[in-house]
Amino acid sequence: MVNETQHTCSASSSSKSDGGSSSGSESSKDSSRCSTPVLDADRHERLREKMRRRQDSGDKWFSLEFFPPRTANAAVNLISRFDRMGAGGPLFIDVTWHPAGDPGSDKETSSMIIANTAVNYCGLETILHMTCCNQTKDEITGHLQKAKRLGLKNIMALRGDPVGEEWEEEVDGFNYAVDLVKHIRNEFDDYFDICVAGYPKGHPEAESYEADLRHLKEKVFAGADFIITQLFFRSETFLKFMKDCQAIGITCPIIPGIFPIQGYHSLRQLVKLSKLEVPQEIKDVIEPIKDNDAAIRNYGVELAVSMCRELLDSGMVHGLHFYTLNREVATTEVLKHLGIWKEDPRRPLPWAVSAHPKRRVEDVRPIFWASRPKSYIYRTQEWDDFPNGRWGNSSSPAFGELKDYYLFYLKSKSPREELLKMWGEELTGEESVFEVFTCYITGEPNKNGHKVTCMPWNDDPLATETNLLKEQLEKVNRRGILTINSQPNINGKPSTDPVVGWGPSGGYVFQKAYLEFFTSSEIVTALLKVLKKYELRVNYHIVNVKGQNITNAPDLQPNAVTWGIFPGREIIQPTVVDPVSFLSWKDEAFALWIEQWAKLYEEESPSRMIIQYIHDNYYLVNLVDNDFPLENCLWQVVDDTFELLN
């Protein structure tokens, strides 16, 4: 039997009442280790605690259900959807278990891997569904162990649909969800938060509504932490169900499952599967407009909003669970109407945090992956010393190999045709590459009239912060300093600053100016001459694809380029220029020229050879201006370099 308990950091806030909190000289060893200051509670609490805290504070919340996609391309799209819908602040998302789709496998489209992606790469609190019928205990345990290893902390325990027509109980097998709940608690103690399903109208196979309630109570008493219900069409259905649950002693949170009607056919299919009956008043509206998708969706949104309002107004409901059917629009609209879609501009750290338990205390990363956080998380997934927090201890483990292909690793979200339109059907020389970089910066269309909205090193449009540097960036890209990462210097802006702020309020954030670019060896030669004048002020690393490395960094030490000072906390320095990991980043940065760009063209074609030439001959350069309180000197460095070349 595996009995593992998780070491969590106490995130209870100290009493701020009259006399303050009284404590003796005792203190937890953990409390001083978890020094990451930001959204502590959100990063350290388990799901059931978050739920309880929201209930206590009266903050309404929502969650989103997705199913695993069928193809790798659909998976790439789903990940983007996770990011976009994650921005609205769901308390969690959940991923259904598709027994037919090899759900526990390592396939990019399996339930397990989609849930893994949501937790690790999108930073979302995630529940993985798991069904138990027709599976052995060992299989189930294997799935659970894998889920745990991947950082999943929450399981929705289901029976699942029997395979044959007539379902029979297996002796010693998993026959009901309650068997799975018991198994999880037996084998994994309190490690997982467990969710179970509730049926406001009773399970279709249950003897009676009352019998089904008793089954639900069994599941809860076996160790489930909360309940998510099957969809329903009237708020009174849910509210009655909830009262009935409470009446027989079920006290855990019960979350209503909301299904915004999004189309005639999807509704019919779902109703068939769930053996629910659509109320006549809904049928009456839908039937006449069944071929008008937009009208049905509008009606569905309206209906869902009004039902959700009734639920929330009842005072009995604190959170709403949405069956999204992997679609974005309807659910987002409902949430926005309800006012519980909350795009929180506060960033806990300058980069997107992962929700894997072992990365909870991660508070420093190299700046190089600023636009490719998923790749960074992927390449460091084997690291196990995040708890030490310090960059110094984390730089020693090797980065994942570049050959490890993964969904978002070297692949663009956009299809080939679109990339060709943006980056050029045919390149005529290095200048046409400069042009692409320049258009990405300016947002102006290229000469064929297409906007360049992504680059191999950045799958998204330019960050707001980079806009601060736009004019300068345009100038240098036009002349062959091909920028892929930059940040302005910041000398103590409030941590609540909408553009550069991060961390809890009441703090101050700082940055050293940073500039990273590819450029030719001619420019590097001139640049090095210029840099001599800035020896004491500017740190540089210059490397080509072969690994020839020129630097003035002392002793291969990291240089902190982003840091924050907060009330009652240690200093946080979430971003560093680390000479050691720069060489791992270099491999990735150069590979992207080939994998994303060169391979758009035929082998031996002139376009491909131009990119190949740049890949083989250009240098990757990064510059840090250490004198953050003064005006950024990096533009002067670049200007001096151009002047020297003239």
Place this chain on the structure above:
Amino acid sequence: MVNETQHTCSASSSSKSDGGSSSGSESSKDSSRCSTPVLDADRHERLREKMRRRQDSGDKWFSLEFFPPRTANAAVNLISRFDRMGAGGPLFIDVTWHPAGDPGSDKETSSMIIANTAVNYCGLETILHMTCCNQTKDEITGHLQKAKRLGLKNIMALRGDPVGEEWEEEVDGFNYAVDLVKHIRNEFDDYFDICVAGYPKGHPEAESYEADLRHLKEKVFAGADFIITQLFFRSETFLKFMKDCQAIGITCPIIPGIFPIQGYHSLRQLVKLSKLEVPQEIKDVIEPIKDNDAAIRNYGVELAVSMCRELLDSGMVHGLHFYTLNREVATTEVLKHLGIWKEDPRRPLPWAVSAHPKRRVEDVRPIFWASRPKSYIYRTQEWDDFPNGRWGNSSSPAFGELKDYYLFYLKSKSPREELLKMWGEELTGEESVFEVFTCYITGEPNKNGHKVTCMPWNDDPLATETNLLKEQLEKVNRRGILTINSQPNINGKPSTDPVVGWGPSGGYVFQKAYLEFFTSSEIVTALLKVLKKYELRVNYHIVNVKGQNITNAPDLQPNAVTWGIFPGREIIQPTVVDPVSFLSWKDEAFALWIEQWAKLYEEESPSRMIIQYIHDNYYLVNLVDNDFPLENCLWQVVDDTFELLN
């Protein structure tokens, strides 16, 4: 056989020549762990490397020899002398081995413990002498193991004087210094740097000058790293000796031993012991003035200066070793005349660093011990996780118990009579205590005309930095806010600032305003009411002797109150307000009332009862103003408190 190698951090600076340094993707695991930015070389190099670096750079240096004192009081004085003479920048000091004084014991006056104090508490690179004759291998190994445990890294290997009249070789024993050198290398590999003695006139017992040179060569070839010579009276004596050494293949550094004549009797005694002859021209000057100490010392200084100048001018000598006889004036004068006494205003960190190898990477301490660094080092001597650097990892080990008495621990440097004059022969009430605190701040004499130059919590006069707050401090002490520690807020001053700067040049230092004081429960009650207005801005910890603790610190996390940003480095936050260690400091801070102050008076005397009352009833308070870019609000907090009381 014990074969231990030491893990040192590479401190080699990167090439800053034309092309910069070229390196592959390899890097040492250590290099990224040693992130303490400051005077890296000085903290991380071993003595022989420091010597080599000074020789390469042409920086002349000096070292100082001391012998262990006879009494504990003399030891306290010697430690103060270490601190004062350490300020001049010796490359190392050495402590002689007194076989008759139980030199390896734990006595406060033993050679071992004096050397330990120099390394650990005064932060001085230290050589411990060790003689071998009449000792077993096991005894010697025991001494060496203990030295290593205490953080000593350098041994001067000597034969020592035989005990009896006629000395005979022991079979298998240690008969010569070379046996000790071999033994150290056999048992401790390369752990220690080893120094041996050279005799410019030949050892008095040697068959001949040439035979003695051959013995010296044997010692060097057995593993000695450098040579310090016996004293001599003419520079040509040393220079000839050095050439003769080189001629027979001795290439290690040879450091001349300089003996500034400080008195007639000490000269005679030394000459007798060392069997040297004083040149006639010196005798001719000294004999007529033998009863005039000042005249002899002036002559000695003059003579030493001129001889040292000749040595340095020869180009063969890079460092000078001084036989101080535990006296300060003559040696200091010689060094100042020579211009090699260098009080370096640059502080590597805001607090005095220890030279123990395991504390090399220590870069954070609680602010509470700012005026009692030796006590802090003593109470944390059992900690072994300084390499992790982070405060978070270091706060868990227990602090040394208060009952552990030690030289400088609860004892004042000043004698009882002097303390009574400063702190009052007779106290008439709490106000007379306020008066003492106020006089310490202002520097004005007390009503009996005595200046208060130390306090139980600070054995030295007020720090320059505290002078910035003098006016405010005076005002609040007069009214019973008895301050024992404070710092102003600093928003990014250059690291070279003569008052608040620290660390390498080119950086910026920051501080949050801090104030720590004892005060009555009446004032605490008012203060807590006032603090409610400052809840988001000011962190506080308020504790009485019983440990009743009132705080608004989140999750017992440390609050960084001093930090620095440097070119090409991680952020350093050398000082924190740590809620956990505050409770250990509280014990010490309250104990000092009793141990240093109350015990000056008779038991049951009114004066003693006044101090006892304060000890039993006052609170120890610390306040941090987190808004370091704004004007310090702590004075306003105190003013508001007084206003509320009126």
